Amino acid sequence: MRTTGMRAIVAAAALSALVAVCGCTAQGTDADGGHHLPVHIKLPGSSSGSSSTGDGKTSAPPSTARAANVLWSRGDSGGAVRELQARLRQVDWLFDGPTGTYDDLTEQAVAGFQGKRGLPKTGETDTVTWQRLLKMTHEPGKWDLYLMGGQPAGAPDPRCLTGRVLCIDKTSRTLRWMIDGRTVSTMSVRFGAQYTPTRDGVFQVYWKARNWVSTLYHSPMPYAMFFSGGQAVHYSYDFSMRGYAGGSHGCVNVRDEAAIASLFAQVRTGDKVVVYQ
Numbered sequence: 001m002r003t004t005g006m007r008a009i010v011a012a013a014a015l016s017a018l019v020a021v022c023g024c025t026a027q028g029t030d031a032d033g034g035h036h037l038p039v040h041i042k043l044p045g046s047s048s049g050s051s052s053t054g055d056g057k058t059s060a061p062p063s064t065a066r067a068a069n070v071l072w073s074r075g076d077s078g079g080a081v082r083e084l085q086a087r088l089r090q091v092d093w094l095f096d097g098p099t100g101t102y103d104d105l106t107e108q109a110v111a112g113f114q115g116k117r118g119l120p121k122t123g124e125t126d127t128v129t130w131q132r133l134l135k136m137t138h139e140p141g142k143w144d145l146y147l148m149g150g151q152p153a154g155a156p157d158p159r160c161l162t163g164r165v166l167c168i169d170k171t172s173r174t175l176r177w178m179i180d181g182r183t184v185s186t187m188s189v190r191f192g193a194q195y196t197p198t199r200d201g202v203f204q205v206y207w208k209a210r211n212w213v214s215t216l217y218h219s220p221m222p223y224a225m226f227f228s229g230g231q232a233v234h235y236s237y238d239f240s241m242r243g244y245a246g247g248s249h250g251c252v253n254v255r256d257e258a259a260i261a262s263l264f265a266q267v268r269t270g271d272k273v274v275v276y277q
Helices: 001-021 062-068 079-090 104-118 127-136 236-246 257-266
Strands: 071-074 164-169 172-178 180-189 203-206 207-215 220-228 229-235 251-252 272-276
Touching: 071 079, 071 272, 079 104, 104 207, 172 272, 180 236, 180 257, 220 257, 229 257, 236 251, 251 257
Parallel strands: 164 272, 229 251
Antiparallel strands: 164 172, 172 180, 180 251, 203 272, 207 220, 220 229
16 A cells, blocks of 8 residues: 555656646546546747637637738739739739739739738738738729729631631620630730721631831731731730820730730731630
């Protein structure tokens, strides 16, 4: 009996030492006499990752709670980011775009906006930053959101569903390259200004010129595919730089040089062109 008692004392002392050193928590008995595991070990400096709120629920770690306040940050993309960029343009903190991608320029613009208003300059758009921006701006219109292109194409005209067709939609401002009803590629386009409109109708590509300069306006027209008199689908440096802030003299402008270079290589003389709205 004496030996047994001494062993109990030694065990208790060892347990107490372990609790002191490792931050362990000794557990008591259940009401029905059962026992929990005797010790939960928590190493010094470690985090459990969550804590009880006392009402049976578990609170998230502080870092998770902070992250939940961030709406968008670098690398995000989509319509919400596009609206953020359009609103930043309204207050002159962003001059490019909107692109729909939260890039380095967007991050810098958000940080500048935050610093000007005494907010932490994180470059991330949190709820406080977003609410402040909303109060200072108005809801962007469709072409404010797509000033530099990137808008989705509308449904193709029925006349585009057979053969090889440059299907050009004035309403969505897009060009689809279609073969037998299948869309091969889509790109944003710009049309003629008020007094030099792009003609609607069904045409054919009658001539192609890789490096053409307008004989009337003396402006470069790379990758030109002529379909109606002097009107052609071609790459536009102005469209690339200014977006829909400008207009053509009747041609269909493309701002993506890589896209039209690929299109130019595929289109043949005699392919159909449908321009509609």
